[in-house]
Amino acid sequence: MTAEIIDGKAFAADIRARVAEQVAQLKAGHGITPGLAVVLVGEDPASQVYVKSKGRKTVEVGMESFEHRLPEETTEADLLALVAKLNADPAVHGILVQLPLPKHMNSDAVINAIDPAKDVDGFHVSNVGLLGTGQKAMVPCTPLGCLMMLRAQLGDLSGKEAVVIGRSNIVGKPMAHLLLGDSCTVSIAHSRTRDLANVVRRADIVVAAVGRPGMVTGDWIKPGATVIDVGINRIDAGEGKTRLVGDVEFDSASEVAGAITPVPGGVGPMTIACLLANTLTACCRANGLPEPE
Numbered sequence: 001m002t003a004e005i006i007d008g009k010a011f012a013a014d015i016r017a018r019v020a021e022q023v024a025q026l027k028a029g030h031g032i033t034p035g036l037a038v039v040l041v042g043e044d045p046a047s048q049v050y051v052k053s054k055g056r057k058t059v060e061v062g063m064e065s066f067e068h069r070l071p072e073e074t075t076e077a078d079l080l081a082l083v084a085k086l087n088a089d090p091a092v093h094g095i096l097v098q099l100p101l102p103k104h105m106n107s108d109a110v111i112n113a114i115d116p117a118k119d120v121d122g123f124h125v126s127n128v129g130l131l132g133t134g135q136k137a138m139v140p141c142t143p144l145g146c147l148m149m150l151r152a153q154l155g156d157l158s159g160k161e162a163v164v165i166g167r168s169n170i171v172g173k174p175m176a177h178l179l180l181g182d183s184c185t186v187s188i189a190h191s192r193t194r195d196l197a198n199v200v201r202r203a204d205i206v207v208a209a210v211g212r213p214g215m216v217t218g219d220w221i222k223p224g225a226t227v228i229d230v231g232i233n234r235i236d237a238g239e240g241k242t243r244l245v246g247d248v249e250f251d252s253a254s255e256v257a258g259a260i261t262p263v264p265g266g267v268g269p270m271t272i273a274c275l276l277a278n279t280l281t282a283c284c285r286a287n288g289l290p291e292p293e
């Protein structure tokens with residue numbers, strides 16, 4: 001069997017086009033421009049790439065992008081003061097503080113200082129609680145993108161066996177909640193899971209969010225399963241070059257799976273598209289307007 005490749009890049013482009021259309025309608029009909037503020041502290045090279053890309057895509061869909069780059073030595077108090085300012089700014093509908101923050105800061109305190117209504121990353125404890133109790137929440141962008149691809153690929157997810165590998169607050173846990181919300185039978189695996197290969201083998205849906213290049217191999221995959229590879233790992237490609245690979249060994253897994261996301265071009269582009277969709281939703285809610293579909 002050769003798996004169908006789930007084209008996250010094309011899917012994300014469709015979402016961005018839809019967001020752009022709705023932004024244009026908001027501007028024309030109500031004179032409102034959604035605004036997204038992204039805060040980056042320090043010089044982490046991967047974070048700098050993400051922030052640049054987010055800023056560019058925000059402007060492309062017609063939103064306002066407010067970028068705040070602060071030096072590594074910024075104090076937590078100064079960062080909290082900036083968050084408070086953004087919370088109070090009516091032109092800002094979404095706030096994203098790029099993680100990881102420098103070690104001298106308490107990330108939880110910073111994230112929980114964001115107005116939950118502007119928490120487009122969905123990491124504020126209020127949004128985590130709303131998602132966990134099945135209420136309307138701001139949903140974290142990466143798992144939301146995964147869920148959208150799964151629904152598009154499989155239709156109704158009800159009753160499917162889903163295994164999420166990874167239990168981070170950013171990906172694994174919210175992913176599991178979303179799948180549970182769609183009535184999957186969900187297992188969450190992690191570094192202490194015994195006989196991981198056999199756990200994964202029973203899954204109709206595998207979501208790998210680990211950060212270990214090629215850890216999930218084809219012999220772990222149930223024939224016909226749908227595999228969502230969240231991992232982004234930069235590995236040595238020889239001759240001084242590097243390349244990005246996922247947590248799934250693509251060549252062997254695509255021989256067995258029914259459908260699989262590539263890395264790059266799978267989950268990554270969907271994450272930014274969902275961030276823009278969340279910002280649009282936040283803007284509509286803030287202005288008492290109906291939320292986009």
Ligand code: NDP
Pocket residue numbers: 142165166167168169170171172189190191192193196209210211212230231232233267268271
């Ligand atoms: P974390 O490091 O926060 O979590 C990794 C999880 O994997 C942990 O729960 C850990 O278990 C588990 N794990 C580690 N080793 C093993 C193992 N040998 N067997 C089973 N489980 C293991 O990572 P994130 O959730 O933040 O990110 C995961 C991956 O997804 C990374 O590659 C990251 O770059 C990528 N990512 C991609 C995004 C995108 O837009 N495409 C967005 C966010 C992340 P334990 O809890 O026991 O330590």
